Amino acid sequence: MRQGRGFLADAQSFLLIGEVEKVDGMLTNQNVIDEVAVIVRDRLANQGAGHGFDHISRVWKTACTLQASVGGDRFVIELAALLHDLGDAKFHDGIERSKEFSIAILQDLGVDPDVVIHVGTIVDNISFRKRETAEPLSLEGQVVQDADRLDALGAVGIVRTIEYGAAFNQPFYVSNPERSQKTGIGHFHEKLFKLKDLMNTDAGKQIAEERENFMRSFIDQFKQECGELV
Numbered sequence: 001m002r003q004g005r006g007f008l009a010d011a012q013s014f015l016l017i018g019e020v021e022k023v024d025g026m027l028t029n030q031n032v033i034d035e036v037a038v039i040v041r042d043r044l045a046n047q048g049a050g051h052g053f054d055h056i057s058r059v060w061k062t063a064c065t066l067q068a069s070v071g072g073d074r075f076v077i078e079l080a081a082l083l084h085d086l087g088d089a090k091f092h093d094g095i096e097r098s099k100e101f102s103i104a105i106l107q108d109l110g111v112d113p114d115v116v117i118h119v120g121t122i123v124d125n126i127s128f129r130k131r132e133t134a135e136p137l138s139l140e141g142q143v144v145q146d147a148d149r150l151d152a153l154g155a156v157g158i159v160r161t162i163e164y165g166a167a168f169n170q171p172f173y174v175s176n177p178e179r180s181q182k183t184g185i186g187h188f189h190e191k192l193f194k195l196k197d198l199m200n201t202d203a204g205k206q207i208a209e210e211r212e213n214f215m216r217s218f219i220d221q222f223k224q225e226c227g228e229l230v
Contacts, residue, residue: 010189027153029075032109036082039105043086051085055151055160060085063147069203072139076115078104080122099124128191131198146204149195154211161187175228185222188215 027035037060045051063081067074083102106116118138125134126145137145145189153158161184165172172184192215195207 023072027109032106032111033075033078035109036079036105040082043132051160052166053149056082056085058143058151058156059147062150063144066143066146066201066203070139070143070201072143073118076118076140077113077143079119079222080126080140083119083149084123084126084144084148086123099105122175137200142200146199146201146208149198150204150211151205152192153195154214157192157211158215161192167227171224173222185219188219 032063040056041053044051044056047053060078060081063077064074067077079102083105084103086098086101102123103116103120106119118140121135122137122141122144124130125137126141126148127134128149131211139179151157162172164170165184168180169183174181174183177183179187193212196212199205
C-alpha cells in the first residue's frame with residue numbers, strides 16, 4: 001500500500017503532506033481520495049490530447065460542485081471522478097480499461113467492496129460511446145457523468161478539441177471538408193452540441209446551456225474572421 005505521499009486536495013491545487021493518516025489501521029476516506037489523486041496524476045503525467053490530469057482535476061471539482069447541489073455520496077463521487085478516464089479506450093488500443101484499473105487501485109487501498117463495485121460500475125458506464133448500452137446510473141454516476149460532459153463544453157471544450165486534433169492530426173476547420181473528413185468544428189455538431197440534452201441534473205443542464213451558447217458564439221466569430229460569415 002502506498003504511504004508517505006498523501007495529498008491534501010481541492011481539485012485545483014495539491015499540497016504534499018507527510019505520512020498517510022490511518023484510523024484503527026485503515027485509511028480514512030480523505031486519505032483514500034488523496035492517495036488516488038496521487039496515483040492518477042502519476043499515471044496520466046504524459047497524457048495529453050485533452051485527457052490529462054488537468055481534465056481529471058476539472059471534472060473532480062465540477063462533480064463536487066454538482067454534488068453540493070443535488071446530493072449523493074461524496075466519497076463515491078470523488079473517487080469516480082478521479083478514476084473515470086484512467087483507462088480511456090482512445091489510449092488503450094480501443095479497449096476501455098478504466099473499470100479494471102479503478103477496481104485494482106481501490107482494492108489495493110483497502111476500500112470497502114461495495115464502494116469499489118459502485119465506482120467501477122460508474123466509470124464503466126458514463127462514456128458518450130456507451131450511451132446506448134450503458135447500465136442505469138446511480139445519482140452518483142449521474143453527477144460524475146454530467147461533470148465529465150461539462151468539461152467538453154465551453155472555452156475548455158474548445159481548447160480540448162483543438163488539443164485532441166493536434167495530437168491526432170485532425171484539422172480544427174476546413175472550409176469544404178470531404179464527407180468523411182473529421183474536423184474539430186464538425187465534432188462540435190456531431191457530439192458536443194448533443195450533450196446539453198443528455199445532462200442528468202438540473203444544475204448540469206444550466207451550466208451546459210451557458211457553455212454551449214459560448215461555443216456557438218465562438219463558431220460565428222471564427223467563421224466571420226475566416227470571411228465565411230457576413
